[in-house]
Amino acid sequence: xxxxxxxxxxxxxxxxxxxCSGKCPLGHVxxxxxxxxxxxxxxxxxxxxxxxxxCLTCNECTxxxxxxxxxxxxxxxxxxxxAVREGYLNFRETHHEIFKTATRLMANPDIKPNKLLxxxxxxxxxxxxxTALFVGCLxxxxxxxYFDDMGTNYGSISPDAVRILxxxxxxxxxxxxxxxxxxxxxxxxxxETFQKLAEYNTVAFKKANVKRxxxxxxxxxxxxxxxYPNYVPDFxxxxxxxxEFLAKKIDEGQLEFPRHFNRVVTYxxxxxxxxxxxxYDAPRKVMENIPGLTLQEMKKSKEKALCCxxxxxxxxxxxxxxxxxxxxxxxxxxxxxILVNTCPKCEMxxxxxxxxxxxxxxxxxxxxxxxxxxxxxxxxxxx
Amino acid sequence: MLEVDRHPNVEVMSYSEVKSVSGVxxxxxxxxxxxxxxxxxxxxxxCGNCSTVCPVYAPNEFDCNIGPRKAIYKPFAQAVPNIVTIxxxxxxxxxxxxxxxxxxxxxxxxxxxxxxxxxxxIIVATGFEEYxxxxxxGYGEYENVITQNEFERLLAPNGPTLGHLRRISDxxxxxxxxxxxxxxxxxxxxxxxxxxxxxxxxxKNAKLAKLHDPDTEITVCYMDIRAAxxxxxxxYTRSRKHKIxxxxxxxxxxxxxxxxxxxxxxxxDTLSNQIKTIEADLVILSxxxxxxxxxxxxxxxxxxxxxxxxxxxxxxxxxxxxxTKVPGIYLAGACxxxxxxxxxxxxxxxxxxxxxxPLITRKYEMELIKAIVDDERCSSCTLCVLSCPYDAITMDExxxxxxxxxGCRGCGTCSSVCLSxxxxxxxxxxxxxxxYIDALLAQDVVTEKxxxxxxxxx
Numbered sequence: 001x002x003x004x005x006x007x008x009x010x011x012x013x014x015x016x017x018x019x020c021s022g023k024c025p026l027g028h029v030x031x032x033x034x035x036x037x038x039x040x041x042x043x044x045x046x047x048x049x050x051x052x053x054x055c056l057t058c059n060e061c062t063x064x065x066x067x068x069x070x071x072x073x074x075x076x077x078x079x080x081x082x083a084v085r086e087g088y089l090n091f092r093e094t095h096h097e098i099f100k101t102a103t104r105l106m107a108n109p110d111i112k113p114n115k116l117l118x119x120x121x122x123x124x125x126x127x128x129x130x131t132a133l134f135v136g137c138l139x140x141x142x143x144x145x146y147f148d149d150m151g152t153n154y155g156s157i158s159p160d161a162v163r164i165l166x167x168x169x170x171x172x173x174x175x176x177x178x179x180x181x182x183x184x185x186x187x188x189x190x191x192e193t194f195q196k197l198a199e200y201n202t203v204a205f206k207k208a209n210v211k212r213x214x215x216x217x218x219x220x221x222x223x224x225x226x227x228y229p230n231y232v233p234d235f236x237x238x239x240x241x242x243x244e245f246l247a248k249k250i251d252e253g254q255l256e257f258p259r260h261f262n263r264v265v266t267y268x269x270x271x272x273x274x275x276x277x278x279x280y281d282a283p284r285k286v287m288e289n290i291p292g293l294t295l296q297e298m299k300k301s302k303e304k305a306l307c308c309x310x311x312x313x314x315x316x317x318x319x320x321x322x323x324x325x326x327x328x329x330x331x332x333x334x335x336x337x338i339l340v341n342t343c344p345k346c347e348m349x350x351x352x353x354x355x356x357x358x359x360x361x362x363x364x365x366x367x368x369x370x371x372x373x374x375x376x377x378x379x380x381x382x383x
Numbered sequence: 384m385l386e387v388d389r390h391p392n393v394e395v396m397s398y399s400e401v402k403s404v405s406g407v408x409x410x411x412x413x414x415x416x417x418x419x420x421x422x423x424x425x426x427x428x429x430c431g432n433c434s435t436v437c438p439v440y441a442p443n444e445f446d447c448n449i450g451p452r453k454a455i456y457k458p459f460a461q462a463v464p465n466i467v468t469i470x471x472x473x474x475x476x477x478x479x480x481x482x483x484x485x486x487x488x489x490x491x492x493x494x495x496x497x498x499x500x501x502x503x504x505i506i507v508a509t510g511f512e513e514y515x516x517x518x519x520x521g522y523g524e525y526e527n528v529i530t531q532n533e534f535e536r537l538l539a540p541n542g543p544t545l546g547h548l549r550r551i552s553d554x555x556x557x558x559x560x561x562x563x564x565x566x567x568x569x570x571x572x573x574x575x576x577x578x579x580x581x582x583x584x585x586x587k588n589a590k591l592a593k594l595h596d597p598d599t600e601i602t603v604c605y606m607d608i609r610a611a612x613x614x615x616x617x618x619y620t621r622s623r624k625h626k627i628x629x630x631x632x633x634x635x636x637x638x639x640x641x642x643x644x645x646x647x648x649x650x651x652d653t654l655s656n657q658i659k660t661i662e663a664d665l666v667i668l669s670x671x672x673x674x675x676x677x678x679x680x681x682x683x684x685x686x687x688x689x690x691x692x693x694x695x696x697x698x699x700x701x702x703x704x705x706x707t708k709v710p711g712i713y714l715a716g717a718c719x720x721x722x723x724x725x726x727x728x729x730x731x732x733x734x735x736x737x738x739x740x741p742l743i744t745r746k747y748e749m750e751l752i753k754a755i756v757d758d759e760r761c762s763s764c765t766l767c768v769l770s771c772p773y774d775a776i777t778m779d780e781x782x783x784x785x786x787x788x789x790g791c792r793g794c795g796t797c798s799s800v801c802l803s804x805x806x807x808x809x810x811x812x813x814x815x816x817x818x819y820i821d822a823l824l825a826q827d828v829v830t831e832k833x834x835x836x837x838x839x840x841x
Contacts, residue, residue, distance in 0.1 A: 013571070017606045021651035022635025027658050032651060067570035067633070 007078045011037045013068035020061035020072060025307055025323050030054045033061045033072050040079065047083035052076060053091035054315055056323075057187060058271040058307035065303075073276065077187055084189030091188070094316040100188065102140065103180045107196040112177045115139050118155065123162035125174040132173035132210040133161055136220045137180055138344060150351040153375065154344060160378035161216045161242055167381060168249055173208050183219040186227060187312040195231055202232045212238040214245055216374050218273035218343040225277065241273060243283040243342060243373060250289050260292035261380040266336035267295060268327070268350075269305035270343030283342055283373055290380045296334035306330070308346040324353045328365045342373045384463045397464060402497065404505070404684050405774070407789040408711025408747055413500040419493035421469040426488035429457060429465035433480035433489065441473040443543065447533040449551065450543030455480050455489075460541050504711045504738040507695060508731065509681055511717035514567040514574065514671040520637040521666075526552040527644055528637065528666045530566075531584050538591050548595045550665055552644040556596060561648055561663035562589055563634050564605040568671030576692045578721040581669035582609045586622045588667065593625045602628040602661060604650055612723065630659075637666060672721040685712055686773055694720045705733045708792060709773075710747060713737045751809050752793035754786045760805035767797035767806055 014037045021032035031039075031051040039046050046052055057073040066072075083090070093100065105111055115135055119125070125133075135158045141147060142155030158174070165172050182197035205213065215221040218241070225239040249255035265287065273279050280302045287295050300306050306327045309320035328350060331339045341347055350370045388395050402414040439454035446452075454473040457465070469480075469489075481489045513532045517523040522530070527550055529537075540546035550557050562585045568578045582605070589601045608629070610619040623629075636649045640662075648661040674693040682689050687707050688696040695718050698706040704720075705713050715734035716727040741747045754767075754776070763782040775790030776797060784806065786797075798806040807813065 015569070015606065016653060017565075017633030018631075018651035018653040019633040019635050021632075021653075022649035022658055027651070032656065032658070034651065034653060035656060064572070067565075067572065069571045 005074075005078070007040050007075055007082065010075045010078060011040060011070050011072075014038075014041065014070055015068065017067060020066060023061045023065075025056065025058065025060060025309075026054060026319055029319055036079075037070075037072075037075070040075075046079060047086045047088045048090055050090050052079050052083060056271075056307045056309070056311050058311065059275040060271070060304070060307060063275040063303065073271075077189075080187070080189035081191050082189075084191075091314050092317075094310065094313045097313070099137075099313050100184055100190075103182065103185050103197070104190075104193050106179045107182075107193045107200075109196075109200070113140075113179055114176060115178055116174065116176045119174075120159050123159040124166050124171050125162055126171045127173065128208050129171065129173045130209070130211045131165070131170050132175070132205060132208065132213050133158065133165065134181070134213050134215045134217075134220050134224065135174060135178060136215070136217045136344075138217070140180075141344065141348075147348060147351070150348070150355045152347065152351055153372075156378075157216055157344070157372050157374045160383060161214070161374045163383050164242070164246070164374070164377055164381065165214070168254060172214065173210055175204050175208060178204060181220045181223040183223040183227075184312040186223065188314065191231075194227075198228050198231045198235070202228065202235045205237060206234075210237060212240060214240055214242055216242045216342070216372075218270040218277075219345065221279075222272040222276045241277075241279055241282065241342070243273075243286055244279060246377065247282040247285045250285060255289075257290045257380050259380070259382055261290050262292040263338055264294045264296060264334075264336045265338040265340050265376070266298055266331050266334045267301070268298070268308070268331065268339055268341040268346060269302055270341055270346050271305070271307055271311070273342050274305055275303060283340070286373075286377060287340065290377075293380065296336050298330045298334055300330060308343075308349040310349055311345070320349075321353065324349055325363060328353060328368065329363065332365060332368050337367075337369060338376065339368050339370045340373050340376050341370070344372065347372055384461065388463045395463065396498075398468065401681065401684060407775075407787060408741060409503050409745075409789075411500075411502050411505060411711065413502060413505075415498045415500060417496045417498065419495055420466070421471070421489060421491055421493050422467055423488040423490055424464060424466055426486045427466040428486065429467065431457065431467070432483045432485070433467055436479045436483040438477065438479065439473050439475055441470060446536045446543045447530070449533060449536055503742045504713065505685070506713045506715050506734045506738050507681060507685065507687070507707075507718050508715040508734070509675055509678060509695075509718040511672045511721065512675045514673045516567045516668050516670050519566060520563060520634065520668060521639060521646070522668060525637070525639040525644070525646060525666075526550075527557075527639075527646060527664060528668065530668050530670045531581065531588060532670075534588055534667045538588065538595070548592060550644075555664075557592075557599060557663075557665035559600040559602070559661075559663045560589070560592055560665045560667060561634075561646070561661060562601065562603040562667045562669065564603065564608075564669045565633065566668040566670045567673075569606070574671045574673060574692060576671070576721065577609065578672035579609065580672060580721060580723050583615055583618065583723065585667075585669045586610075586619055586627075589627045590622050590625055593627065597625075600628070602630055602663070604630050604632055604634050604648075606631070606633055612725070672717060674718065678718060681718075685709060687712065690720070692720070694718065705730060705737050710749060710789060711738075711741065747789075749789070750793070752811070753788050753791040754793065754795070754797050754806050754808055756784045756786060757805045757807070758783050760803045762803045762805070764802060766800045766802065770796050770800045772796060 016034055016038060018034050021027050021034050024033055055076045057076055059073040062070050062072040106113060138154045138157050162172060179197050179200050182194040186194040213224060221241045228235040246255055267283060287293055307323055309323040310316045347370050354365045387393050396415055398420060399415050399417045402416050404411060404413050406412045433455045434453045437453040437455045440451040441454055442448040443450050443452040445459045455467050455469045457467050513530055520528055522528045536542040537544055537548060548556055564581060564585055567573045585603055589603055592599055592601060608619055610616045630652055632650045632653045634648050634650045638647045645662055645664045646666045648663060651658050682695050690696045695714055697704045697714055697719050698708055707714060713734040715731040716722060761783045767784050768776045773790050773792055775787045777785050779785045793808060795808045798808050
């Protein structure tokens with residue numbers, strides 16, 4: 001999607017068939033994608049509409065089945081950017097906006113994130129080299145201890161990823177002062193902050209002579225692969241998700257899992273990795289190559305995978321919870337012990353539902369553990 | 384079909400394939416391969432004794448693979464010629480049919496036979512196929528999701544259910560039928576063209592189902608009903624008297640109830656902005672009209688172009704839809720593009736008239752834009768012979784390139800590859816083009832043109 005495309009440009013082929021509306025997880029409670037598109041095409045002002053912020057940007061509506069190949073998430077992103085430019089901020093932030101505030105602070109050139117403060121010594125990293133690992137917000141999630149009570153282990157994901165890369169003979173670059181990829185501010189319409197972050201990271205990776213960036217997070221992957229080249233013209237790195245990297249190494253015969261890891265797992269396709277980037281098979285391929293591991297598919301998987309309910313820290317409400325209940329029920333019904341996913345946000349949202357306390361706790365989801373793909377692979381390799 | 388077969392001026396070659404076509408209008412040489420039926424077509428009278436004894440069943444292609452046929456079979460009751468064929472992919476060579484045939488018409492030693500034909504003009508009428516929407520709305524996965532063609536076989540008196548409307552999964556009469564329009568057509572990811580005929584087929588079949596059982600509930604999910612054409616809007620209007628429900632919306636999802644095998648449809652009624660869930664026990668997909676499987680081969684054989692939708696390209700889609708760029712080859716029916724029955728009949732009659740014209744008058748008018756060779760410059764390198772897409776250039780006895788002016792279509796490929804500049808194209812000779820360029824570059828013309836464009840806002 002070209003940055004120069006206007007919202008009308010993205011949707012001008014729409015002939016109002018309504019196929020998207022029935023697929024939208026929130027189709028019953030917000031203006032359907034079709035109606036939003038029609039309003040734009042008729043030149044109405046939607047900047048002050050709540051519905052443009054309610055959209056989960058999960059793209060379940062239009063990928064892959066929209067007859068006119070419209071990318072609805074891109075459309076919403078453009079509409080939001082325009083709304084913010086016009087000064088309308090008609091959305092409800094979650095967590096008192098702490099995450100986006102942190103991102104905006106980070107965009108200040110004088111603030112250095114110092115990501116390697118608690119870095120374990122056995123995960124070998126270098127300062128310069130061809131391959132880099134993009135760490136993203138994981139350290140930050142862990143260091144502010146915001147999600148400790150949910151039993152997440154964000155701090156170990158990046159070191160684990162480095163250990164896996166070390167095992168394959170790669171000593172990746174991890175930048176000490178790498179900043180947030182800017183995904184959430186971009187999808188909240190804040191282009192200005194995003195532009196600063198994108199430019200900063202591009203320069204930092206160029207300085208370290210990096211040619212290829214590996215990501216563990218689905219959101220970082222999408223942002224680096226699609227949005228960075230749109231905003232920073234000289235961003236010319238090869239972007240690859242760790243699951244793709246590992247799948248390639250399995251094909252080349254360089255990665256084998258020596259030990260049995262007897263678990264039944266199911267895989268949740270995050271929207272950013274699946275429908276946005278089209279990566280469905282790589283994580284499955286890696287998991288299928290772990291001896292003893294059984295992969296059970298959920299009813300709704302791959303292109304049809306349901307969203308986790310929230311994106312970009314916007315509008316966490318009862319509807320979001322209902323979607324999560326659906327998703328976790330689907331996962332638990334497969335009989336799996338572990339729900340694997342490649343997006344830390346999905347992981348957080350599912351864990352949040354699992355840890356919910358009180359009388360209106362919807363269902364018991366204690367039987368299923370939510371785990372990041374990297375953690376699973378690291379465990380299978382015995383780290 | 385029988386009428387055609389009996390016409391003294393028509394020879395029908397069924398179960399045959401065109402293998403090669405060469406020559407030009409008035410002098411085409413066509414090689415036709417007759418596939419072996421393993422039946423003596425003179426002796427066989429189509430009595431069907433052999434099919435009765437044959438122990439092998441195979442899917443019945445004529446019934447869209449719903450229901451069986453034998454390995455020795457007649458494709459359908461009114462087949463022309465009225466004789467049987469052995470399907471060697473399924474035949475187990477038990478020879479029970481040989482014993483049953485009183486006319487001794489069965490011959491397992493038949494081999495393909497090739498006939499050479501010398502003909503003046505050719506009409507291509509290879510028709511269309513229904514798009515097979517595998518993977519869309521559970522077609523191929525759910526038993527009760529079928530296409531319009533399959534539904535027509537279920538309705539047909541000579542079809543697999545002998546004209547009784549029954550579901551495939553449990554042989555029960557459907558109580559709620561959903562008809563889904565625009566499946567695989569008007570879709571940038573599949574076929575962008577509108578097939579045109581599906582709206583009317585959908586309405587017609589909905590009406591037929593209502594005639595079988597007026598209590599059947601029928602919902603037609605459509606995007607636009609395109610009933611353009613004589614009497615068609617009237618037909619659509621009349622169909623409303625049959626209490627057919629028309630819902631404007633493209634169905635989002637079809638899911639199957641594993642127990643009842645009923646189908647649950649999620650669809651937005653785009654006229655009321657409501658998302659509805661419909662339970663239907665039979666779903667019929669109005670699938671696109673696409674070119675038949677062999678269209679690529681026949682287009683390659685005849686050196687015809689194809690349009691982006693895969694159909695054979697006509698000379699001009701609006702002004703000359705029957706002619707092709709090859710003189711003497713004409714198009715009839717849906718091989719050129721989606722057509723209704725009425726349009727097909729019109730196009731067929733037009734093609735017949737166009738094809739007989741040159742044969743009766745023994746004249747063919749053509750444009751003069753053809754390649755011409757300057758004999759003195761030709762170096763006999765044969766590059767032009769190799770480059771000509773239409774095989775219109777040969778080398779004569781003295782080694783000079785010679786253009787067959789009837790076969791040449793003035794594409795100019797030869798003149799651009801000719802190293803000695805010996806071939807030029809009439810109307811496009813270097814001197815003529817240079818004069819064009821000089822005129823265009825003349826100061827006042829260019830400035831006038833730029834000024835005109837600026838004035839027009841471009």
